Amino acid sequence: MTPETRRNRSRLAGGGLALLLIAMIAAFMTLGATGNWSFILPYRGEKLLTVLLVAWAVPLSTILFHAISDNRILTPSIMGFDALFVLIQTLLIFFIGSERINILPVQGVFLGEVLVMTGFAMGLYGLLLRRVAGSLELLLLVGIVLGVLFRSISGLLQRMIDPGEFLVLQGRIFASFGGADPQVQAMAAACIGLASAWAFWRLPAIDVMILGRSGAMSVGLSHRRLSLEVFAIVTMLVSASTALVGPITFFGLLVAHATYRMLPGAPLRQTIPVAGLAGALLLVVGQVVLERVLGFDGTVGMAVEFLGGLLFILLLIERAR
Structure with a gap:
């Protein structure tokens, strides 16, 4: 396939996904709405x-993680972010x-969660980089x-807490897209926006990393330094999205591979925007179907995880063959 x-294929896919996304956003905002529009909207x-x-954040972090x-x-979740x-x-x-x-102020709780997860991941990666240069396999094993x-x-701790507190805990550890504080959303948007700008600034160099360590070094690229930068970006994206809605293990894998199939061999500057549109379309469609059509609430994360888990198993079987 020529460049x-x-x-052309990425523009067609992006345009089609954008039109579908706009239609589904309109359905999400208006379908089944009764009462005061100043409250509903x-x-x-x-x-x-x-x-x-x-x-946007989860597929971007997954694709960048695949690159390094x-x-x-x-996926980044394999590093233990969800468990942490x-x-x-x-x-x-x-x-x-x-x-x-x-x-406690929700902004402080959110910031604390992001700092702890970011500090854990970067501390682990920096420690391993100082000891075993280029050994990403060891990093993944430790994760x-x-x-x-x-x-x-x-x-262990969940078996020791009060049953009533356990119910509260269950509501906090499952992915939910509702009830986020506006100030927390603003902080998450700032973290994700900063990481995304950093990623796009370094995107030409990240594209070279697909050639591998030796290929990147042959063109004068510091593979170790750029790997640390990309991992820092991935850490910020995953930490902010996880602290905002909770763990979503296989969502990024599902969207990334759907994009790879739509745009085989495409560079990251074409793959990432299409992946963001595909991820948004998947989640918005899920919210519309499950909330507006079926009358459920907050279950789209479970449905996406189920599909992503099936994809993960299929990928393992395909790789074994």
Whole structure:
């Protein structure tokens, strides 16, 4: 496929997804709306903003992670971000209690969660880079082990807390696109916007990383330094989106591979915008169908995770063959 064909295909895919997304946003904002529009539109608009932030941040982090890991099966969640988020929430409920947490400023809780997850990931990556240059496999192995450790500690503490507190905890650790504080949304948007601007500034160099370590170094690119930069971007994106709505393990994998199939061999500058549109369309369609048509509330994350989990299994089977 020639570069011109790839550009035309990406423009066609992006244009089609954009039109579908606009139509579904209109349906999400208006379908089933009864009562005072001055209340309905801002309420649904806040939820839509959360959906769009996550739909952009998670696929972007996954595609960038694929670029530095040279493995399209792995996701940033494999590093233990989801398990760390659950552990943080469990520790808060166990030691502080849900009543005291509700008194704390939501902006402070969000910022603390982002800082803890970012500090954990960057500390781990920096530690390994100083000891084993270019050993991403070791990084991933340690991330998996720590994820298992975090889940084990969380499971132990969850069995020890009060049943009423456990119900509150369950509501905090499952992905939900509703109820986000506007100031928290603004902080998440700032983190995601900063990381996205950084990513697009470094995108030409990140594209070269697809050639591998030796290929990148042959053109004068500092593979180690750029890997650290990209991992910092991925960390910011995943931390902000997870702290905003909760863990979504396989959403990025699902959207990234759908985009890869639409645009085979396309550079990142074409793949990423289409992935953002595809992710937004998937989540908005899910919200419309599950909330407006079926009458459910807050279950779109579970549906997306189910589809993403199936895709992950299929990818493993395909790779084994």
